[in-house]
Amino acid sequence: MRWQDYESDSCSIARALASLGDRWTVLILRDLFNGVHRFDELLDHLGVSRDVLSRRLAAMVEDGIVERRPYREDGSRPRSDYHLTPAGRELQPVLIALLHWGDRHRATEDGPPTRLEHVGCGGEVGLRLTCSEGHDVARREVANRPQAGARLRTRVSA
Amino acid sequence: MRWQDYESDSCSIARALASLGDRWTVLILRDLFNGVHRFDELLDHLGVSRDVLSRRLAAMVEDGIVERRPYREDGSRPRSDYHLTPAGRELQPVLIALLHWGDRHRATEDGPPTRLEHVGCGGEVGLRLTCSEGHDVARREVANRPQAGARLRTRVSA
């Protein structure tokens, strides 16, 4: 059975992209990971318009990757800020993978502005492919195998 | 120095997204990884329009992540198909990270249609965070530290 025989939309990559697919979502996530949580700080740092940021955050809340937290500082009006949900935090590997690729293939002359550090030891953080049997896995040793229950395409023609 | 003080656009994630940011690019990469290389096969499997696929592929070639390979089968007219460049192949971790997240958080009742296998041993392939000192790294132990040469924002106001 070939890969083409499986419905494109049922693929988990396609489904993940439905949550991340537009121009700003990933950058918002990045800033949330980096400790920017207030509306106007995001606005300022991202350079996005108020309107779009508002719509994007609402969509991300709806989608379960961001939550809105109301709070009140003593004496001042109630505020809210935005934090990653557990599902949102699990997108960290996606961001790290993007970061590494960008570092390697899209760096400026100045080099990347930041570096991912292992807190404590100070080593540089990277991603490694491993398998459930404990092996290290090389890029070419990865195969995408059909599973039981996979949804086949309904052929339109022929 | 806070993260906000760094220019959003100089971040490697932002730069990587410039290559991957639109709706179809990642899905095309996915199909190329899975052995779909001909124009009409991609067309058929992705459900994208001819026009958009043509423009996307051209942009990806321009961008250095896909290459076009002309070939000729005996007796028939010359053809070409599309393959990942080395830079394109290095996007594999991004796709794998998306796949895992989709598996975990966006699966259908049927479960994911495919499974990433370590060729040979048959184990399931996963991503792990490691550091250059050889430690395993937990999610919360990752810090994004400024580097020398990082580009600061030119403050517009105040």
Place this chain on the structure above:
DNA sequence: CAGTATCCCAAGCGATACTG
């Protein structure tokens, strides 16, 4: 400060027709 509402524009997409 933290948004929502309104309005307009441009890019991206799809359908279709056409070419080598």
Place this chain on the structure above:
DNA sequence: CAGTATCGCTTGGGATACTG
């Protein structure tokens, strides 16, 4: 088969003004 050209539409985005 493998595209390019044309067209019209939809959607996402920006600017601005308004509200609690």
